[in-house]
Amino acid sequence: MSIASQHKILDACCGSRMFWFDRNHKDTLYMDNRELEDTLCDGRKLVVSPDLKADFTDMPFSDESFYLVVFDPPHLVRAGDKSWLAKKYGKLNETWQDDLSKGFSECMRVLKENGTLIFKWNEEQVSLKEVLKCFDREPLFGNKRSKTHWLVFMKS
Numbered sequence: 001m002s003i004a005s006q007h008k009i010l011d012a013c014c015g016s017r018m019f020w021f022d023r024n025h026k027d028t029l030y031m032d033n034r035e036l037e038d039t040l041c042d043g044r045k046l047v048v049s050p051d052l053k054a055d056f057t058d059m060p061f062s063d064e065s066f067y068l069v070v071f072d073p074p075h076l077v078r079a080g081d082k083s084w085l086a087k088k089y090g091k092l093n094e095t096w097q098d099d100l101s102k103g104f105s106e107c108m109r110v111l112k113e114n115g116t117l118i119f120k121w122n123e124e125q126v127s128l129k130e131v132l133k134c135f136d137r138e139p140l141f142g143n144k145r146s147k148t149h150w151l152v153f154m155k156s
């Protein structure tokens, strides 16, 4: 049995799972391309420990594997590599438009037909308008007025 077939939900870049109420939700596969343990400047522990270490631009899953995918990629282009922000959220590469475009396509590919994709984005450095240019479809709805957006897409 493949790892994907044991899970209904994919968190494609889980980081330290901060936004989860249950950080070990039984139906969820937690993926990230980093594994690390560190201490932030305020003394808090940072643990990134995905179930699977993999790249969201090239996911190791068959088409139509998950009912729900959540995509919360790094949102920072400028941050010191050793800064707590980069440690906590990761950092975008110079090729970020292409990377996010591939990541979005991969999320849609591994989503089952009629499945839901939740995309999270913070506009601190890059506007939502710029990011949405990387995607080939429009969100259905989301919290438009906030600086941190949660947008809903459906594969249909």
Ligand SMILES: C[S@@+](CC[C@H](N)C(=O)[O-])C[C@H]1O[C@@H](n2cnc3c(N)ncnc32)[C@H](O)[C@@H]1O
Pocket: 012, 013, 014, 015, 016, 017, 018, 019, 020, 031, 032, 033, 034, 048, 054, 055, 056, 057, 072, 073, 074, 075, 088, 089, 090, 091
């Ligand atoms: C904004 S953080 C996620 C925060 C997370 N949602 C939480 O609640 O803590 C973005 C994460 O994307 C990961 N990441 C960056 N590039 C990636 C890639 N190509 N594939 C998978 N994960 C990636 C980073 O390591 C980082 O942990």
